[in-house]
């Protein structure tokens with residue numbers, strides 16, 4: 423059973439391993455080349471990822487959720503776009519290093535559009551890259567490409583923000599629940615319990631869900647508790663109820 427569970431959770435890894443085996447049988451030289459490339463990238467990841475994980479832990483633990491929401495949240499507007507562009511542009515390291523950071527930012531309230539801007543600018547408008555571009559292709563080329571690329575990134579971010587919502591990304595985290603409290607953000611103030619004792623209760627200085635809202639109206643009635651929660655720890659998923 424454990425093997426089956428492992429296989430289910432690591433389908434992609436198994437597919438890659440299978441591809442290697444098939445390639446090794448059909449074209450051993452190419453398989454050796456592919457393996458050498460993979461080892462090269464693995465070594466690179468081992469060097470880069472500790473710093474990235476350290477950064478994600480710093481964001482997770484030291485940057486308040488309100489700061490992320492204010493700077494990169496749905497209501498951050500054009501200022502959020504510019505901050506996201508700046509963050510992506512001054513970053514260093516390969517693009518895959520941006521994914522854990524993006525996930526942390528999304529979990530703490532950054533909007534999908536701003537995460538698209540961070541990822542895209544991380545990939546194509548990094549400052550050190552611009553300096554090299556000027557050196558080889560000239561300032562006019564770099565400037566025109568930069569302006570058009572940034573406009574395209576903003577347009578793509580706005581479109582992705584319309585098509586993909588934060589709740590679509592975090593729905594798996596809810597385990598299908600219509601009301602979720604993130605214990606890591608709960609500061610134990612018990613405001614939610616005082617406002618809606620039927621739905622929340624305290625346990626070991628943290629709020630927990632006592633009862634889930636079962637109708638859209640019940641979920642709507644809990645919105646003030648979400649707004650008042652100082653830790654921004656409460657999330658409602660009314661769409662789960664409709665399913």
Ligand code: SF4
Nearest residue numbers: 608609611612614651
């Ligand atoms: S209002 Fe928020 S921070 Fe306060 S106890 Fe409830 S969940 Fe925790």
